[in-house]
Amino acid sequence: MKLDILAFGAHPDDVELSCSGTLIKAVTFGKKVGVVDFTCGELGTRGTVAQREQEAGQAAEIMGLSVREQLGFRDGFFQNEESHQLALIHMIRKYQPDVVLANAIRDRHPDHGRAAELAREACFKAGLQKVVTTDDEGNEQAAWRPRAVYHYIQSIPHTPDFIVDVSNMWETKIRAIKAYKTQFFDPNSEEPDTYISSPRFLEMIHSRAIHWGHEIGVQYGEGYTVGRTLGVNDIHSLL
DSSP: OOOSEEEEESSTTHHHHHTHHHHHHHHHTTOOEEEEEEEOOTTOSSSOHHHHHHHHHHHHHHHTOSEEEEEEEOTTTOOSSHHHHHHHHHHHHHHOOSEEEEOOSSOSSHHHHHHHHHHHHHHHHTTOTTSOOBOTTSOBOOOOOOSEEEEEOOSSOOOOSEEEEOGGGHHHHHHHHHTOTTTSOOTTOOSOOOTTTSHHHHHHHHHHHHHHHHHTTSSOEEEEEESSOOOOSSGGGGO
């Protein structure tokens, strides 16, 4: 299955919090969208691996994903090195996305910045013919390099290089986030308090989206940074 957009996340819920509005919008336009989670989030204070897996599946249904896969990297300990790069290259060549969305280039959680570097390097090497990978049946995969890699923004604020209008997708985005019942604010939960379980955390996500929306004259926006200069075919594409 060829995808139009493939979003990578170091942990289940990274994508939902940061770029799910963009993904949902693409699905409404008839695009094929997928997510690959690097880890199961097993080091998270709240919830179990089984619960996180179930929640990720529910969120995938809400977002309308064509596929969601789990690489099973070690939460907190995966590295930007050959074996991890090859696992990503396999996925990139398997789904041949035109656009890859990846973790923030720098963030509070060290996994996020490391995941950004890993994704960016894997996207480049996936286009090299002499890097050999095989598909699930053991056949050699064709080289494939996405046309663009964009980094969504997470906890630490960055100035976006561009902002996507997600106003009409906001309620669905919030439903996808709240599929992770173990992770976010629940007044009835007896689990320990964490950085993301505070009601102020979701308030930050909401207020930031309002701020970015205000910058482009809409209700809600999602911001992205890029590693290379953007180009357009004509000046009207910027409207």
